[in-house]
Amino acid sequence: MNPLALTIFLLSLALGTTATLSSYHWLLAWIGLEINTLAIIPLMTKTPHPRAIEAATKYFLTQAAASALLLFSSLINAWYTGEWAINSLTDLPANALSIALFMKLGLAPLHFWMPEVLQGIPLSTGLILSTWQKIAPMILLLQISHLINLNLAITLGLTSIFIGGWGGIGQTQLRKIMAFSSIGHLGWMIIILKFNPQLTLLNFQLYILMTGAMFLSLMFIHATKMSEISSTWPKTPALTTLTMLVLLSLAGLPPLTGFTPKLMITLELIKQDMVLLASIAMLASLLALFFYLRLTYVMALTLPPNSPNSSLTWRISSKSHTLTSVMNTTALILFPLSPTLLTM
Numbered sequence: 392m393n394p395l396a397l398t399i400f401l402l403s404l405a406l407g408t409t410a411t412l413s414s415y416h417w418l419l420a421w422i423g424l425e426i427n428t429l430a431i432i433p434l435m436t437k438t439p440h441p442r443a444i445e446a447a448t449k450y451f452l453t454q455a456a457a458s459a460l461l462l463f464s465s466l467i468n469a470w471y472t473g474e475w476a477i478n479s480l481t482d483l484p485a486n487a488l489s490i491a492l493f494m495k496l497g498l499a500p501l502h503f504w505m506p507e508v509l510q511g512i513p514l515s516t517g518l519i520l521s522t523w524q525k526i527a528p529m530i531l532l533l534q535i536s537h538l539i540n541l542n543l544a545i546t547l548g549l550t551s552i553f554i555g556g557w558g559g560i561g562q563t564q565l566r567k568i569m570a571f572s573s574i575g576h577l578g579w580m581i582i583i584l585k586f587n588p589q590l591t592l593l594n595f596q597l598y599i600l601m602t603g604a605m606f607l608s609l610m611f612i613h614a615t616k617m618s619e620i621s622s623t624w625p626k627t628p629a630l631t632t633l634t635m636l637v638l639l640s641l642a643g644l645p646p647l648t649g650f651t652p653k654l655m656i657t658l659e660l661i662k663q664d665m666v667l668l669a670s671i672a673m674l675a676s677l678l679a680l681f682f683y684l685r686l687t688y689v690m691a692l693t694l695p696p697n698s699p700n701s702s703l704t705w706r707i708s709s710k711s712h713t714l715t716s717v718m719n720t721t722a723l724i725l726f727p728l729s730p731t732l733l734t735m
Contacts, residue, residue: 392437403430404523411527416475417465421458424495424527428454431524435512446511450520453494453504460491477534485538495528497570498547498577499554506558506570514615517566518606521573522599529580529595536588544581549671551578556678563617565609568682572641573602575679582672583656586663594652597725601641601649604718608634611715620690633719635691640722642683643676648725655729 407426414420428451435447468484469475480488490501497505509517532539555575562568576598584591608630614620623631640647645654653676660669 392434396433397437400430400433403427404519408523408527412530415477417461417469417477418475420477420527420531421462421465424454424461425458427524427527428458431516431519434516434519435508437516438513440511442511443513446508449504450508453508457491457494460494461488464488464491477531478538480535480538482540485535486540486543489532489535489539489543492528492532493547493581496525496532496577497574498581499551499574500547502551502554502574505574506567509566509570510564512566514566514606514610517569518603518610521569521602521606525573525577525595525599529591532581532584533588533592536584536591539585541585544585545668548578548580548582548584549668549675551575551581552672552675553678554578556675556681559679559682562682565615565617565620565686568617568686569602569605572679572683573598575676576602576641579652579656579672579676582668583659586665587659590652590655590659594656597648597652600718600725601637601722604637604715604722605634605641607712607715607718608637611712617686617689620686621693623690630715630719631691633716633723635687637719637722638683638687638690642680644680646726648722651726651729 403426407423407428407430409423410426411420411423414423432447432451435450436443464484464487465475468480468488471481471484472479494501509520512520551574555571555573555578558574559568559571562571576594580591580594580598583594609615609620611630612620612623612627612634614623620634623634636647640649643649643653653673657669657673660666660672
């Protein structure tokens with residue numbers, strides 16, 4: 392892609408997110424979300440392939456439907472209350488508006504677009520879609536967290552955890568696995584959203600960190616299928632080890648960073664007398680743990696056929712990637728700092 396065009400699209404992404412984050416008016420927030428959507432579609436289709444065109448079309452239609460629902464519900468709310476302020480919502484528009492934001496994020500059962508879209512686009516655009524594109528809807532949800540229906544949030548959150556684990560079990564495509572991983576993590580965030588929005592924000596920040604580290608590692612080793620990561624050890628032993636640990640961190644195993652949000656959310660649910668909900672969420676996350684462990688097994692504990700070191704070293708670039716190493720490291724060792732992170 393032309394560097395000038397790429398710069399314009401990335402600046403538009405930043406502008407759209409900034410407009411939504413700084414808005415107090417629903418119309419301005421909607422405009423920021425629309426700029427975000429329109430800016431990422433050319434990035435999806437920068438590789439002219441039928442799968443990329445299909446992914447961009449699915450993404451556009453889904454986001455357009457969610458934006459229309461958001462605009463409609465905020466218009467009805469303005470009709471009821473006489474103002475467009477983000478914090479002044481009545482019950483019925485608040486439910487419709489939160490469903491629109493859930494659709495933009497990709498929560499189950501409004502998740503069907505996400506694995507298909509992520510599978511059809513390049514890894515670099517997948518990184519933006521899985522991290523940056525979720526910032527604006529999540530911040531809007533955090534701003535209206537006290538107005539969201541509790542039963543709706545718990546139902547969609549549990550459904551997302553189940554779907555995120557169940558859907559990823561039978562996958563061999565890494566981008567689809569990362570999509571279902573994203574759905575599962577979003578489920579944990581939405582479950583605790585009504586009880587403790589600060590925990591949702593902490594979980595979201597750590598999710599961006601770990602997902603970003605995983606995508607950067609996959610971009611570095613040029614892997615999109617499970618069979619391709621099985622031959623990474625002769626090429627980059629250190630990165631393979633780090634990527635395996637990042638996968639375990641995404642799974643939420645102690646003492647890695649990913650254990651922090653699961654531990655804190657479980658403790659908060661128990662504090663709120665939601666022991667049954669915490670138990671179901673933890674048991675449902677075992678489904679996701681299965682495919683994370685399968686990925687680590689394929690990556691680090693098996694030897695692929697016919698892969699001597701001499702024939703594979705040329706496939707990877709030898710230049711250093713500081714961002715990848717920093718993201719991988721922080722995605723592994725932040726658990727001891729979790730009390731400090733929570734008080735920030």
